Amino acid sequence: MAEHNAWTQPMSNSSSISHFLLLALEHTRQLQLLHFCLFLGISxxxxxxxxxxISAGACGQHLHSPIFFFLLSLALTDLGSICTTVPKAMHNSxxxxxxxxxxxxAVQVFLFVFFMGVEVSLLTxxxxxxxxxxxxxxxxxxxxxxxxxxHMAAAAWASAFLYALLHMANTFSLPLCQGNALGQFFCKVPQILKLSCSHYKLRELGLIAVSVCLLFGCFAFIVFxxxxxxxxxxxxxxEQGRHKAFSTCLSHLAVLCLFLSTAMFAHLKPPSISSPSLDAALSVLYSVVPLALNPLIYSLRNQELRDALRKMMTGFFQQQ
Structure with a gap:
């Protein structure tokens, strides 16, 4: 009996460990499916x-003013940025x-930096x-x-292309000396720099410093x-004239504040509150969520755009 008990106790422990591992795997799988559904809804x-x-801007003859031209370019940029990061994250989840x-x-870094550069340029x-x-x-x-x-739109796209090409070539010419694991849901330049040797980082850090100066210049111009x-x-x-003039800026100001506030908090937060899960959540917050909310903000604040969308949808259902 004593011998029997001596064998049954390890078997009980093994069963408990297996049960715990199964629960952990099930919980992990549920989180993965939750992430997939979240990214699917956002995309x-x-x-x-x-x-x-894009459809309203292409079909609406009265939506060919400069602001709608830039809004059309911004919508294309948002779609490109979403398609750069979210599908791979959905696949992994x-x-x-x-x-x-x-x-x-490397392609993901190039496209993400390119579309983010176009985004900042267009908002400016x-x-x-x-x-x-x-x-x-x-x-x-x-x-x-x-x-x-x-000319301004072409300059925004061309400069962002050259900037992204320079970033990609400079970043991926660095040797990786500290593993190959990134703590993000997509490839980011700062995360890749953490994996490279310290004495190879100077030129990329110099490029980042130039980028910060350019971003500060855009920010100063916007504030001015x-x-x-x-x-x-x-x-x-x-008072009616003041309200009408100010209302034309509210949508752009809301998009600008949403994008800048999330990006600045993600990159300027104190190191004491930094963690891999928080960094990943903030990456989603500034790189995905504002791009999905931009159309809602503009469509709610712009009467001409709402009328064009209503007319387009009415014509579509009448044809059906």
Missing amino acids: LAALLGNGLI LWGTRHISYSGC IMCYDRYVSICKALHYGTLLGSRACA SYVQIFRAVLRIPS
């Missing part, structure tokens, strides 16, 4: 919202993997559009004609423009 919302804006090839990571240009429409309304047609808008806009709006004598 569908982004595809639907940005797709409707569904199949329970965390792998990405070296070349796939749209701020200039609001500044000209309110502070220099008499010169709006001259300063923001069709050719000027095309809105200070001038608010001063001009406050000088309007009628």
Whole structure:
């Protein structure tokens, strides 16, 4: 009996450990499916919202003003950025993997930096559009004609392409000396730098410093423009005129604040509160969520866009 008890106790412990491992695996699988559903919902919302804006801008003849031209470019940028990071994250969550090839990571870094660069450039240009429409309304047609808008959009896309190419070439020329595991749901330059040798990081850190200076320049321009806009709006004598002028800026200001606040908090948070799960959540917060909410913010705040979407949907259902 004593011998029997001596054998049954290890078997009981082994059964408990197996049960615990099964519960842990089941819990992990549930989290993976939850992540997949979350990313699926965000991607569908982004595809639907940005797709409707693109369709309305392409079909609506009265939506060919400069602000709608830049809004169309912003919708294309948001779609490209979502498609760069979310499908791979959905694949990993569904199949329970965390792998990405070296070349796939390089392409993901290039596309993400490219679309984020275009995003910042377009938001800055749209701020200039609001500044000209309110502070220099008499010169709006001259300063923001069709050719000027095309040149500014082309400059935004071309400069972002060169910037992303430089980042990718510089980052992936560094040797990885500290493993190959990233604590994010997509490839990011700062995470890759943590894996490289310290004496190889100087040139990439110099490029990041230049990037910070450029971002600060865009931020300073946006702040200066809105200070001038608010001063001009406050000088309007009628309350109705002030409300109408200010309402034209609310959608852009809301998108701008959402994007900048999440990005700044993700990169400037204190190291004491940093953790892999928090960093991953903040990456989703600034790189995915604002891009999915942009169409909702613009469509709710813009009467012309709402009318165009309503007309387009009415025509579609009548044809059906």
